[in-house]
Amino acid sequence: MSVRELVVLGTSSAVPTRRRNHNGYFLRWGGQGVLFDPGEGTQRQMRLAGLAASDITRICVTHFHGDHSLGLPGTIQRIARDQVPHPVRVAYPGAGEQYWRRLRHATSFRDTGVIVPQPVGGSGGCPVGEDEPFTVTALPLRHSVPAYGYRLKEPDGWRMLPERLREFGVRGPDVSRLQREGSVELADGRVVELAHCAVPRPGQVFAFVMDTGECEQAVELAQGADMLVIESTYLDSEEHLARGYGHLTARQAGRIAARAGVRLLVLTHLSERYEESEEPNFVSQAGAEFDGPVVLAADLDRISVPGRR
Template sequence: MSVRELVVLGTSSAVPTPRRNHNGYFLRWDSHGVLFDPGEGTQRQMRLAGLSATDITRICLTHFHGDHALGLPGTIQRIARDKVAHPVRVTYPAQGREYWERLRHATPFHDTDVIVPQPVAGTGACPLGEHDLRLTALPLRHSVTAYGYRLAEPDGWRMLPDRLTEHGVTGPLIGALHRQGWVNAPDGHRVDLTDCALPRPGQTLAFVMDTAYCPQAVELARDADMLVIESTYLDSEEHLADPYGHLTARQAGRVAAEAGARTLVLTHISERYDADRDADFLAQAAAEFDGPITLAQDLDRIPLPPRSR
C-alpha cells in the first residue's frame, strides 16, 4: 500500500527553540523519499521520526542559509556510512555551487558515489524528476538565490467498474486498456479508455520556503493538494517580512487562496513567538484562506489529502 505523507523534522526559522528544531521536511511519496532543507539536527530528528538514510531518494535545497542547509554534511555522511545503494539526487541553486562543494566535503569521511548533484538555474521553470513524479523548481524572492519546488504526479484515469462490465472488459483486458488506451472486447468491438474511465488529476505538493510575496510562489502552489509554506511572522511584524524576504501567516494564506491550493501547512516560525501565539498564525492565515490549515509542529506526520475524484 502506498504512503504519501509529510514528516515534519523541524519548523523554526533562523534560530532553533526548545520546541522547534531547525528546518527539515521529509516527503514520503510511494517509493520516493524527498528530504527538503536539512538544517542542523536533521539526523537526530529523522531518528526520532523513525526514518533512516536508506529512505532518502532525493534531497532538495531551496537555498544555502544555514537553517536550511547545515544538516546536509551529516546527512550525506550518514548516507555513506549506511551504504545506501541507490542514487540520491541533490537539487540546489546553481549559484550556490561553492557552498554545495563546501558542505558536500565539509569533513573527511569514507565517501560514496551515490550522490548525484542536480543544480538548477535560470528565471523560468526547471523540470526535473522521474517519470512518475515530476519535480519543477522556480526562483523565489529572498535575500540570496532561492528556489521553490513543485512535485506533481502525472494525471491518470479512474476506472468505472459498471462500464467495464457493460463492455465485457475483465481480467487482463483491464490492464491492457489502461496501458494502451483501447482493447478489443471478447465480442470483437473496440473499447476506448474514455468509454470506461474518467480522468483523475494527479496529486501535487508545493514547497515554498524563504521568500517575500511573489508571483512564482503562487505559480508553484497552483491547484496543489498541499502547500507547505514559510510563515515567519505575524501581522505585528509585517514591516520586517518584505525587507528580509519572508512571509507573514496572512500572506501565506493569501498565496494559498490565490493559487487555489486545497490544504495549507504553515512552518518556518520566528523564534520570537512562543506557543501562546500559535493560534494567531492559524487565525491570520484563515483570514485569507478558507481551506484546512495546519501549523506544523516538530515530528508531525501530515498525510496528503485523498486524490481528487
C-alpha cells in the same frame, strides 16, 4: 494507494527553540523519500521520526542559509556511512555552487558515489530518474539570496468507472489492458477506448515554498497543489520585518494558498520571537485569507497528503 505523507523534522526559522528544531521536511511518496531543506539536527530528528538514511532518494535545498542547509554534511555523510546503494539526487540553486561544494565536503569521511548534484537555475525542471513517479519543477523566489521553491507532480491518470466497464463488457485482465494500452479489443471484435470507461484523474501535487516575499512564482508553484508547505515566519504585527527580510507573514501565506487553489495549507518556519500562546494566531491569520484546512506544523508531526481528487 501508496503512502504519501509529510514527516516534519523541524519548524523554526533562523534560531531553533526548545520545541522547534531547524528546518527539515521528509516527504514519503510511495517508494520515494524526498528530504527538503535539512537544517542542523536533521540526523537526530530523522532518528526520532523512525527514518533511515536509506529512505532518502532525493534532497531539495531551497537556498544556502544555514537553517536550511547546515544539516547537509551530516546527512550526506550518513548516506555514505550506511552504504545507501541507490542514487540520491540533490537539487540546489546553482548560483550557490560554492556553498554546495563546501557543504558536500565539509569534513573528512569515506565518500560515496551515489550523490548526484542537480544545480537549478532560471525556471524549469530537474532531471528525474526512471524510478521517480513525479516531475520536479523549480522556480526562483524573492529572497535576500538566490532561492528556489519546488513542485512535485505525478502524471495525470484515469479513474475507472465500474458501471461503464460492465456496460461495455470489459472484465478481468481486459481492465488492466485497457488502463495500460488505452484501448482493448474484446472477444466479439468490439474495440473499447479508455475514455468510454474512465474519467480523467489529476495527478497529485506537492508544493514547497520557503523563504520568500510574496511573488507570482510562489503562486505558480502552489497552483492546484494537494498540499502546500510554506513559510509563515511572522504575524501581521511584524509585517515590516517580513518585507525587509524577504519573508512571509501567515496572512500572506494564506493569500498565496487561496490564489493557487490549494487543498491543504501547512504553515512552518516560525520566528523564535513567538511564544506558544501566540501560535494559534498563525492559523487564524492565514485562515482570514484561505478558507481551506490550515495546519500549523510541529516537530515530528506526520501529515497525510490529501487523497486524489
